[in-house]
Amino acid sequence: MESTNQTDAIEFLLLGLSDDPELQPILFGLFLFMYLVTFLGNLLITLTISSDSHLHTPMYFLLSNLSLADICISSTTVPKMLLNIQAQDQRISYTGCLTQACFVLVFAGLENCLLAAMAYDRYVAICHPLRYTVIMNSHFCIILILVSLIISVVNALLLSLMVLRLTFCRDLEIPHFFCELAQIIKLACSDTLINKILIYTAALLFGGIPFFGIFLSYIEIVSSVLKIPSGQGRYKAFSTCGSHLSVVSLFYGTGLGVYISSAVTESPRNSAVASVMYSTVTQMLNPFIYSLRNRDMKEALRKLTVRMASLM
Numbered sequence: 001m002e003s004t005n006q007t008d009a010i011e012f013l014l015l016g017l018s019d020d021p022e023l024q025p026i027l028f029g030l031f032l033f034m035y036l037v038t039f040l041g042n043l044l045i046t047l048t049i050s051s052d053s054h055l056h057t058p059m060y061f062l063l064s065n066l067s068l069a070d071i072c073i074s075s076t077t078v079p080k081m082l083l084n085i086q087a088q089d090q091r092i093s094y095t096g097c098l099t100q101a102c103f104v105l106v107f108a109g110l111e112n113c114l115l116a117a118m119a120y121d122r123y124v125a126i127c128h129p130l131r132y133t134v135i136m137n138s139h140f141c142i143i144l145i146l147v148s149l150i151i152s153v154v155n156a157l158l159l160s161l162m163v164l165r166l167t168f169c170r171d172l173e174i175p176h177f178f179c180e181l182a183q184i185i186k187l188a189c190s191d192t193l194i195n196k197i198l199i200y201t202a203a204l205l206f207g208g209i210p211f212f213g214i215f216l217s218y219i220e221i222v223s224s225v226l227k228i229p230s231g232q233g234r235y236k237a238f239s240t241c242g243s244h245l246s247v248v249s250l251f252y253g254t255g256l257g258v259y260i261s262s263a264v265t266e267s268p269r270n271s272a273v274a275s276v277m278y279s280t281v282t283q284m285l286n287p288f289i290y291s292l293r294n295r296d297m298k299e300a301l302r303k304l305t306v307r308m309a310s311l312m
Helices: 020-051 059-089 094-127 128-137 138-165 181-186 192-226 231-264 268-292 296-311
Strands: 011-014 090-095
Touching: 011 059, 011 094, 020 268, 020 296, 059 094, 059 192, 059 268, 090 094, 090 192, 094 128, 094 138, 094 181, 094 192, 138 181, 181 192, 181 231, 192 231, 192 268, 231 268, 268 296
Parallel strands: none
Antiparallel strands: 011 090
C-alpha cells in the first residue's frame, strides 16, 4: 500500500453513520435538531445562571461551565457533519481533521474534570456544610476551572502533535462522523505503538481518576446522608445530587458503551453510532436533566422567560 508523509496533500474521508443516500436527509434533519437543542438549551442554562443572583453559587458556576463545554464539544463535531451531508462531500483536510480531534479531546477532558469538580462540590456541601463557603470560595472555583482547562489542553496537544510523526497510507477513510484520534492512528502505515500507549494512558488518567474521585465523593456523601435522622433531611440531601448523578451516569455509561461496542463488534459503523451517544446525545440531554430536576433552576428559568417576554 502506498504511503505518504506530505501532510499538506493528505485528505481524510469522513464516512459518517451511513452511506445510504436515502438516509442522508433524515440524518441531516436529526443532527440539526439535536445540535440546535444542545446549543440553545445549554446557552439558556448559562444565561439563566448568570442572570439570577440566587444561582451565583459554586455549584451553578461549575454547571454553567459544563454547559459551555457541552456547546463547544457539539460545535466541534456536528456542524462539519451537517456541512458534509449538505455538500455531499466527505473530505476533510489533514490539518482540519487533526484540529477537530484536538478540540474534541480538550472539551471531553474538560467535561470529565468538571464532573469530578461538581462531585467534590456536593461532597463539601453535604459532608462539611459549615466550611462550605470557606472551601468552595470563588477563587478556588476559578482555579478548578483553569487547572481543568490547562490539563485538558496540554493532554490534547500532546496526543494530537504526536500524530505528526506518523506516515499515512493512501486509503484514508474514517468510518465516523468526526475525526476521532484513535481512528486517525489506525490509518497510519508507520509504527503507532507510542501513540497507542499515550492514548491508553490518557484514557486511564482522564477517565479513571475523575471517575474514582466521583466514586469516593459519593461514598462519603451516602455515608453522611444515612446518618441524618430525618427522612425529609435525607431526601433533601440526596435531591441536591440527583441531577449530577444522572449526568455522570449518562456520560460515563455511554462512554463505556462505546468501548464495549468497539470490543464486541467488528463493525466500525456500529462503534460510530455508539459514539453519537457520548458526543452528541449526552450534551443535548444535560440541560433537561438540570432544569427539570432542579427547583431553583426551574424558578430562575421562569423569571428569565418572563423578563425576556416583557422586553419583546
